[in-house]
Amino acid sequence: MPLNLNRVSMPEQEPGQRRHNFQEVNLGLTPELARAEASRCLFCKRPTCIDGCPVGINIPFFIQAILDDSPEEAVRRIRMDNSLPAICGRVCPQEIQCEKTCVLNKKGAPVAIGALERYVGDYAIRECLATECNITENGLKVAVVGSGPSGLSCAGELRKLGYAVTVFEALHELGGVLTYGIPEFRLPKEAVVQVEIDTLKALGVEFKTNHLVGKTSLAADLLDKDGYAAVYIATGAGYPQFMQIPGEDLNYVYSANEFLTRMNLMRAYKGDAAATPVFTGRRVGVIGGGNTAMDAARCALRMPGVEKVSLIYRRSENEMPARIEEVKHAKEEGIDFQFLTAPVEYLGTAEGAVRAARCVRMELGEPDASGRRRPVVIPGSEFKIDVDAVVVAIGTQANPIIAQTTPGLATNKWGYIITDENGLTSIRHIYAGGDIVSGAATVILAMGAGRNAARAIHEKLSEMAS
């Protein structure tokens, strides 16, 4: 059979249209397109795509079911390895995971595994396919701290094994970054995130919002006083970093978390109809080159009155950590990319609002610790970018609250929790995973860590019971 290199492309909203709305950009594959794409899979004897998946999803197995036109079976198959396919299909960096190791990638056209995964996940949502399982209560309680992807996946796994699971979440809404960070146009909240959370509720997972562990209760007390047999900490890495350059406290200089939280969690994208405002002015500068920077830039661009959004990144396009698709979409929508550029100071108006970013141009020197070439300032290259608002998206750190309030919990020098390969921390029965252990990473890695910890918790508690 000749190789089919015609990778189907995902239908999407036109750039000119979508830059004025917050509806989803990618529209999803039709059954016909999905089957056409599935038919390109070579069903390799030793499928290398699986090696590229951080949680080892049996990819050809579910693709075969799509090809056979039995999407229900595809749902069943994918759920064996991944409980949130509609989310991962949308946000995983497939180009550096499964699609990178797909044999067809050598020919430049890997199977669109992400699009197919999303197709299956959306089918499950549309048809309200419940996860099949008979839960036998085992009488043990486990507490999960944080309702991001890591906490959700851990909670789901443990619940299926018969544990009574309570998820504690500091915010008033569930989902972690899926809710407050990633915007609606990339990951719909009601249609996708909420549905996945409702599925867990239907399984019997209990959720407690407005509960900041470390303040409302202590992690150790959950074990010692409240009767939980184990605790899984999945609090993410949501502590924003600033560059510590002059002018960062000027008005309308936001951390990406603030900007995105206003937009997404507090719904400021709805304009005056939302109680929580956001101000963008006409020209917005976004500092950074990751997914967060891309999301902030594209959110800003969609706000009424915004004419220009400049994305200011200190390295070149090749080094940008964002998903390739987001960069492509951002370019199509007209984001002004300023590569090899870094701000050194923000200038303000008399009222204290930011009015410009004083920037320098960079060139790439020797590789640094991350293996990427280190940006070096070009002397005399200073120039100004006029802005009415700035979003600083240069990364996050570990939130210190749990570490400060849990004596004996070992952390590394950056404040991330130290665990063994099973997610066990320095304290018996306290496990941790996701961004609070790895540092800011990806949804799929956070989910994988949650699942691993669930298995380790189950093993340990079963051992003790027998």
Add this chain to the structure above:
Amino acid sequence: MFELISKNLLAPAVWRYTVKAPEIAAKRRAGNFVIVRPKEGSERIPLTIVSSDPQAGTIDIIFQVVGATTMDLSETDGILDIVGPLGHPTHIEKFGRAAVVGGGVGIAPLLPIAEALKQAGNNLTAILGARSSEFLILEEEMAAISDGLLIATDDGSQGQKGLVTDVLQPLLEQGALDFVLAVGPVVMMKAVSELTRPYRVKTMVSLNPLMIDGTGMCGVCRCRVDGQTRFACVDGPEFDGHQVDFGSLSRRLSMYKAEENKRREARN
């Protein structure tokens, strides 16, 4: 939904609520605050926990109606979301002769701190300021726990006519104070800090920047203290008044004036 146990009007547009929140009541210490979201769609706003009753499982908050969210709060029969207790509790020790200085609704956050200072064995002077006697709150409660109570009103309708700093100054001149803690409008906290600086009297202030999550996640509450960026919700809210950049704080507080006004007017 958090149940309201009682609702009292203390002064024009200033309410005291007792709210059922057993977990928060059990953990709360002087200086802690909560973030509340009155109803679906409201903003999240920070309010100090004025008192708590762990037995009854209740906390008290006192707030002044100044904008859309506090209006929502004043009209509600239950509070949709409350999270806390947040922030570091006040650092309490026996300083010797301590003065607490409160302005307007800032007297509310001051009350639990004053109580804790008194309990730690300090000789306590309370200095309260208000526009007029009508707006003065918690006078009796403060009188009950302090060794001396001094009042200043803008119009002279009660106590001395003038500002809290006018009352504080003579005490400083007499060398009668070892410690000052001020809560109120930014201009007041700034003036108190400026006043105590030459006397080298340690002065703490409780900062009131804009907040959203209250957990260290968004950074909107960042303040400049001693040249460093500090997040008031997790590193504060109390800081050394001699190190705080009050200019930056009041600038940042005015960030959404236009939007706030628009939303307030839309409600009227």
